[in-house]
Amino acid sequence: MISAAGVGVTLGDVEVLRDVHFECARGEFVAIVGASGSGKSSFLNAVANLVPYDGRIAIEGSVGYVFQSYALFPWMTVRQNVAFGLDADDAGRKARVDDLLERVEMSALAERYPSQLSGGQVQRVALARALAPSPDVLLMDEPYAALDQRTRERMQVWLLSVWETERTSVLFVTHNMEEAIYLADRVVVLSALHFDHGLRVPFPRPRRESLRFETAFLEFKQRVLELMDMTGES
């Protein structure tokens, strides 16, 4: 689905990624963790072809993107934001928007402007907007970093329930380890300009919310932390 080989990104004079190799299967949910400033976002931006990069990135299909900040256009209502990526001539446009708003439970607020919404509501609409054109790959750059813990956990449940039906490949960047393990099929650690191979998350889906309190979850979290330490992450 996504195949990256020898990818390097340099921002100004600073090299943030070097010789990155990465594969992502169709429908796979991959979380990328690593300290801030370690080039995680730059990798997403390279995959989305928003910044220049060295090496080769091949994607089968189209890309959607959920940003952390400036997530929505403030001059458009919720409905207009979600419809923006859909062709105006498309007869199924209204039905698609209605369906997505329904699924992120934002139908009642469809005519509101983003400034009238809470942070969690904004991110739900941002997810609906990114999914509207049915992208094959969904990129998410720390979408829930600015939310409080409880809202963040509810958003994760949302995301999984929507993703279960859309089944697009997801690259989810976060620095929150629990979030990564709860959401993803595989957790990849980025450090010292590189990715490791990643650890496959052994928990079956659908995942219970209580999973994060179970011993197996905490043990797995420990393994990921050790992997980060091994790769020289502080």
Added chain:
Amino acid sequence: MLQWLRTAGLRSLPIAGFLALWEGVSRAGIVSEYLFPPPTIVLRALARWAGTGELWHDIELSSWRLVAGFLLGGSSAVVLGMVMGRNRYAAAVFGPLFQALRALPPVAIIPLVIVWLGIGESAKVFSIACAVFFPTWINTYLGAQRIPREYLWAARILRPSGQGIFWRVLVPATMPSIIAGLRTALALAFVMVYVSEIAGASAGLGYRISIAHLAYRIDLMMAALAVLGTFGALADFAFDLIAHALFPWLADKREGAR
């Protein structure tokens, strides 16, 4: 409603007090009644001015000049600001020239405008348009240049064809800057209405002030000033109202609901 009446009453109290004090001081002969005509006499001058029909004619002419200059200067500034903000070649070609011209005080160009365009309507409209142009242009230009990249990226990903991005993303993303520029420009336009009417006009609010000055009619000068001031305040109020009716999302931002 009662609450509103009380607030309005409390707010107008200091103004009423000031006018009463002025009336008293002037009537008592503490200051010259001629140099500081009391509010009642100013009001009488206003009534006489309105009675001849000249007041309405003055307001009509000044408004026409103001609106024409504002629309002309504002629209050209928004177009050029958008183009230069989003096209670096256009910015490189026109930027230095406009930046140099922007440094000129708009009032100082009036003698030159009179030489070029005479003292007719076009000269006045042109002077006002010039004064409106630069603050609107610089705000639009910088606003268009500094659109958050996430907006541009989201637009690119959601509409790979690029269709409709100018009107639906670039223009609205710049709109807060455009509005701020136009609002500053509106205040400047009022300065220019007055200044341009001092130099060769036969009617208008600025003309009335200057002709009252020549005739030493201080009561009429004050009446004309009051009208010009009220007119300016109303225009600013109307501008705010229209801007938020056209772009409701701007109002929400101001409330800080997020």
